[in-house]
Amino acid sequence: MTGSHEHLVRLHDVARTYGRGPGAVVAVHGVTCTLGRADRIAITGASGSGKSTLLHLISSLDEPTTGRIEWPGLGGRPFGRPGVVGMVFQGPSLVAPLHVLGNVALPLVLAGVAEGEARNRAGRALAAVGLPDLSMRLPEELSGGQAQRVAVARVLATRPALIVADEPTAQLGSAHAAQVIDLLMKAADDLDAGLVVATHDPHMAERLPLRWRMADGTLMEGEPCSS
Template sequence: MTAPLVRCVGAGLTYGAGVTALAEVDCLVEAGDQVAVMGPSGSGKSSLLHVFAGLVRVTSGDVSWNGLEGSPRDPERVGLIFQEPALVPALTVLENVALPLTFAGMPVVEAAERGRDALDLVGVANLGDALPQEVSGGQAQRAVIARVVACRPRLILADEPTSKLDRATAGRIIDVLLRVSDDLGAALVIATHDPAVGGSLEARWQVEDGRLRSQAITL
């Protein structure tokens, strides 16, 4: 049996003077899962994604990544997408997409080729030579997705990736995320407060006051 990519057992996270972000969370993410983590602002859904990504350590319980066969901080294991499409202003879109690969030591020509393939996959192949300030918000978010795709991760974590976008653009971004997760064979977890986004994924987890209240499968 293949180990889950991420498993939380009794996971808790407390900040500062007793502020509880997560409390006794039990869950797992397996290869190929597509999950929406639902809940209002401050419910703990972003904290859960940060735990999955290894960005913060739980203060109680246990988190394991046995199925990743490596560190969750490796972009070839886990790809991160946030609500603000963070691109380096001085670099072209293609250079931004290839950046993690060049940092990892991949030759520039090979990294650029992987970057172009990724931009094509997310539907913005024509924007490789553009600067970030020359593209729209939706196009910038696609470029960020391409940057993740170029690394070919096994788990994609997206934290409110559509919150700053209009409804039509948001729908296209979710379609792109679902398609690339299928193409890569990667699990996808999206934190969102948007019911339309949640309804697009096969499973929905409801988080309230730092607790995982329910896990529903879309039939």
């Protein structure tokens, strides 16, 4: 399948258990779902319900203990292929000694894009998140909201087919949080990329058209199978 109904990721009865024996923690179990390119999904659920584990499995940063994951629309497992999945995390993720433009250009440079072209793309991505004037700032000179918008620009610059954000607004006030969610949605639309955002904030989840709820490691409601 191609176009907006393309399946980016498919999970079949996936489980992830940390540790072994009596101390083992079942972080995720019984998850079967499909992510499409047109999907914009909020994963909600209490702390410890397995949201981060599920996102790591989807992004192939982690591997399931049982079950199967496929990435048909991403050309196979994305691990080790920069720019296939773009990630935004909760806390500070910018490289402290590099100015903002260098941070946004860094994944491109690491992927072998020539430095001039990388800087051009980084500059355009910063303009797209409304921060064209902060290029020469250092991360320590940014507010929390600005830093997360730079993290969105860094994703945008690499043009991933899937954007995964793990509690990207947890450390922001509600106005800045809403701005970051809306920029993630806009980035997904501009790139024709899928979007999955974990959040424990129902107000942020409401800004996304699809909501999946996790409880005790499993998907409880919503429409887990899409496209």
